[in-house]
Amino acid sequence: MKALGIIRLHAVKEGFKIGSTSALRKKFKIWTPHVAIYQIKNHSAYKDLHYFRQDNSLTLYSPMSLKYDQEFLEIETKILSLPDSILEIIFFQSNIAIIWDEMQGTDELLKIKTAILNI
DSSP: OHHHHHHHHHHHHTTOEEOOOHHHHHHOSSOOTTSOOEEEEOOSSOOSEEEEEETTEEEEEEOGGGGGSTTHHHHHHHHHTSOTTEEEEEEOSSEEEEEEOGGGOHHHHHHHHHHHHTO
16 A cells, blocks of 8 residues: 555645546546546647556557547547556546556656557
């Protein structure tokens, strides 16, 4: 618990908000009470995207119509370049919410932040 507290404190210092409402938890496909939802401001051009980890890769959950978009391959390449510790990611209008393997530590959290900001 102490290690988890240190990771979460570091996350807050890096600009993440930790926690969620019940409405947000319902949007996640693989959320359980044992994981926390991290949120960070969305500076990307992408809104309303939802990917979850399936078979060691992030898979588009919604909107499925994105697969027919001309920019899908570019978006998919960026999403697939995210660290493997991200279990699920949802892009909203104002923020990006993720579930990740917290026990990988603060270095992994910094890699996640950098990767998300590069999208």
